[in-house]
Amino acid sequence: MRMAHRGPKFYDNPSVFEEYRRRRARPDNPNDTIERPIFLEMVGNVAHSRILDLGCGTAELGLDFIGMGCAQYTGLEGSLKMAEAGRETLRGTIGKIVHAPIEEWDYPAGAYDLISSRLVLHYIEDLQSCFAKVHRALIAGGRFIFSVEHPLLTSSNASAALSPRRTNWIVDHYFDTGERSDDWMGASVLKYHRTIEDYFALVRRAGFRVTDLRESRPSLNRLTSEEYARRMRIPLFLFIAAEA
Ligand SMILES: C[S@@+](CC[C@H](N)C(=O)[O-])C[C@H]1O[C@@H](n2cnc3c(N)ncnc32)[C@H](O)[C@@H]1O
Secondary structure, eight states: OOOOBOHHHHHHSHHHHHHHHHHHHSTTOHIIIIIHHHHHHHHOOOTTOEEEEETOTTOHHHHHHHHTTOSEEEEEESOHHHHHHHHHHHTTSSOEEEESOTTTOOOOTTOEEEEEEESOGGGOSOHHHHHHHHHHHEEEEEEEEEEEEOHHHHSOOHHHHHOSSOSSOOOOSTTSOEEEEEEETTEEEEEEEOOHHHHHHHHHHTTOEEEEEEOOOOOGGGSOHHHHHHHTTSOOEEEEEEEO
C-alpha cells in the first residue's frame, strides 16, 4: 500500500501536479461544468470585496473575482507548486498568493468581506479551529462560501477500486467519519470524511448563520446528454454558504 500524504505534499508530487493540470485543462471537467457555475452563482456580486481564498490552487477563481471587480484577492495555498502556478495566473493583476498551510497561517482579524474555498476543506483534519479562524477573519456580516467533495463520495472509495470510470457507487461507513486514504491521480492522499450534518453543525458552531446549501445538481446546458445522465445519478460536490 502507498503512503498517503497530506494535501499540500500530495499536490507537490510532480506527477500528481502534471496529472491535475492535465485533467483541469479538459473543457468538460466537472469542476468547470458543474462546480464553478454553482459556486459563482452562490457568490453573486463581489465588487469592492476583500477576498481570501483558502487552498486557491492555480488561482483561476482569483481571475474570476478580479474580473468581477473585487477590491482585493489573496489566495492561501499550501503546495509550493500550486502557489507558484497561482502567482503565474495572477501576474500583472491585483491578486496575491500566500504560501502557507490553512491550519497555520496567522489570519488578520476582521479583514475580509468574503472567504471562499473550493474543494479543499476535506483535506483539513481540524475543521472546527479552521472555521473559528475564518469567522474571526471576516467582518461582521461577512460571507464564507465553500465547496467540498460530496460526503456520499468521501464515505467509501470501494467503488473507485472496481473500475476507473465508475458505473455504480458504493456508499458505506457513512457515519463512521474521519480519515480516509484515497488513491488518486497515481498517488495516495489523506482526506477527512464528514457527513452533511457534520459540515452544517461545524459551520454553525463557529458562530455562522447558514444561508444556503447546494448539492451540485447538473445543468443540461453545460453537459452532453450522456454526461448529464451520469451526473444525475449521484452528487459530486456539496456547497455551503454562511454569514458571520
Ligand atoms: C482540488 S485542489 C483545488 C484548488 C482550487 N481551490 C480550485 O478549485 O481550483 C485542492 C488545493 O488545496 C490545497 N490544500 C490542501 N490542503 C491544504 C492545506 N492544509 N493548506 C493549504 N492548502 C491546502 C492543495 O495544495 C490544492 O492546491
